[in-house]
Amino acid sequence: MSDLHIYNTLTRKKEKFEPITEGFVGMYVCGPTVYSDPHLGHAKSYVSFDVINRYFRYLGYKVRYVQNITDVGHLTDDADQGEDKLQKQARLEQLEPMEIAEKYTYKYFKEMDQLNILRPDISPRASGHITEQIQMVEQLIEKDHAYVADGNVYFDVTSDEEYGKLSGRDLEEQEAGVRVETAEDKRHPSDFALWKKADEGHIMKWPSPWSLGYPGWHIECSVMSTKYLGENFDIHGGGIDNQFPHHECEIAQSENAHDQPFANYWMHNNMVTLNGQKMGKSLGNAISLHEFFSGDHELLNESWEPEVIRFFLLQSHYRSPTDFSEEALSAARSGLKNLHQIVKTIDDAEDGEGEPFDLESCRSDIESRLNDDFNTAQAIGQIFEHLRPLRSQIEDGNIPSNIDEVKAFIRAMIDDVFGLWPSKSGGDEELTNSLVEILLEIRSEARENKNFELADKIRDDLESLGVKVMDKPGGTKFRIDN
RNA sequence: GGCGACGUGGCCGAGGGGCUAGGCAGAGGACUGCAAAUCCUCGUACGGCGGUUCGAAUCCGCCCGUCGCCUCCA
Structure with missing residues (x-):
């Protein structure tokens, strides 16, 4: 296969990759909600997309890799109820929500750095794009794809006949299987929040035309991907667990607001156990x-x-x-x-x-x-x-x-x-090598004199320091493992 | 209940109608003072039962099992 092919979740097929602009790739990958320590699941997702990013660059593409930091709007509970994840953690740790966001953002980058993951070109924060999110919600209301209910704004899924195309669901079947309580001011159980009115005690909130509140979880990705990559861009990635509802909702919002396709290729990494x-x-x-x-x-x-x-x-x-x-x-x-x-x-x-x-x-x-x-x-x-x-x-x-x-x-x-080059050994490498060589010369002399006791002691002692000694036909070689 | 994925040799893991995946571990051999390292050789594996086919691990059906989504998660 000489051309690059990508499995597109949207079509359930491998497709030849054809960028919107020759030589350029715009890629958006859902980033972490920064309220707890990064885990193996993050590693799998971001290592996968890291190699994808790196390979595009290797092929000569100019890549703009955008990965958001979710620091607001992600609720602990289902069906657009419950507490903001960051706010909850802030309460537990007795910190400001923004302190939580900063703390776990730093941890996230630190550990991704350790995994040798290249940093995204842009790491936009949801809380830094409230204005744009409000604007997009307004657009959707204007186009009759969203409605206001008591200070909340919901996306009207029945206004989008393509809703469900990414995850292969249809609304009618969904209704029968719904086993979560839904907010009672929604018209349809599958409608999802674009804007939520803040409850009493909610800390992270912003003024909007509808209420003092905060954005829904899905809208941030629609807004930030569009802002930095355009209304139609090449690749949107993320964990397969986000295929529904998150990505499905992103598509619905974006395509109905902009009247054109959102991401051309959807890529989903699988889960970790x-x-x-x-x-x-x-x-x-x-x-x-x-x-x-x-x-x-x-x-x-x-x-x-x-x-x-x-x-x-x-x-x-x-x-x-x-x-x-x-x-x-x-x-x-x-x-x-x-x-x-x-x-x-x-x-x-x-x-x-x-x-x-x-x-x-x-x-x-x-x-x-x-x-x-x-x-x-x-x-x-x-x-x-x-x-x-x-x-x-x-x-x-x-x-x-x-x-x-x-x-x-x-x-x-x-x-x-691949990002798998042998790790750099620390300084003093030359000195160490010279010292080991001196010891090995002594050992060679010992071996020539059949003094194997001394020869083996040198080898064993070096080995215990992580220096592996190997007598090869062409002479003795060594390797420092650390 | 609905949707989907998967079950590969001791372990991990690609592949996907006839043609060697690969890694790790293991066995034998070469080399070595002994090792280590390296090299060579070795496994004829695809959950079960049927079916399609000249031929199935690969396609179809059923069954069993695991996992995921439908609810926050990458």
Whole structure:
């Protein structure tokens, strides 16, 4: 597959990607509601879209990647009832809602940074776009797609004959199955809030033509995507759990307000489970990313490096569910370590005069997998497939004549696209290397004198410091693992 | 109850009518003072029962099981 194809949730098919403007990609991905610690689900979603973002750039597209920060309007309860999530957390932590937003926004970025996720080009806050949200609600009222009821404004789903097209639902069936109480001032149970009047005690509220209140959850994404990407843009992504109602509502609002298609391609990543179970606070298995990184949770036996989690996620497809277990992570950790060693051997090779490496077939085998709806799992398979023999060739001293070109490609793919380049070792690298070499010289002498006791002691002691010693045919080599 | 996805060798995980995925773990061998590392070789797997077909893990039906959405979640 030489052209990039994307599975579009809207059409339930893989489609060739054709940008609205040649050479440019506008991508909006639903960001976090910043009221608690980031967890594995965030990791899966944002690692997936990170590689998508990176691959577009690799292909030469100029990407504008927008990801919102939801800091208002997301209610704890269903059917447009209940408390604002941030306000509730603020009460629990005895902080201002905006302190909660800032605190968890910082945490979010910090942990996404650790996962080596490139930051979005724009991270707009919902609370910073209240004016625009009010304007859009006004537009919808003018066009008779929304109505005011006692200071609340609801979107009228019956005014949109396409409502349900993303999630494949129809309104009549929905009604029968509705098992949540709905706000009594709605005309139709599936109508959703565009603006809510603030209850007494509600802290985050703004004046509007209808009431002192706050925006509904869905409207922020419609507004911010449009503001930064236009009324019609290329890609809208997010977790599959947001397909309904969130994304369905976004489409309804945007297309009825603007009378044109909203996003051309809808992409949804699948969910994460932990030991086969959905994560949830009530199940006691909600482990935050921070806890994974530190190992500080009763369900964890050890800590897991962000890079291992990233690699593990990329070994499955973004549209498949991912089950986390320490056994699976452990296998991923070994695999990643091997990949790092392979890459390092290649990257250290210089001045080749041997048979050239078949870079074109390597490149096309990897790219074709990514072009097929970003199949990172297969692409990683191809990386191993091509790079293992290359390492062998190099270790045999037969360094390919096109080694520089090969190195550039590997860096572009593994570092720039996958974000899995070997981690940088700290300073003093040269000194450490020299010291280890001195020890190994002593060890060589000991071995020549058949003083294996001393030789093995040096090796064991170095090993306990994370320095692996390997006696290869061409001489002793070492590797520092940390 | 409605909608949808999935069930692949010891584990993870792609694929998807006949053609090697890959990773981890494991076995044997080469190499080694012993190791480690590396290299070579090895698994004939697709939930169950039927059906379609020359041929099914891949298509169809039923059943079993898991998961998700329908309610906040990425």
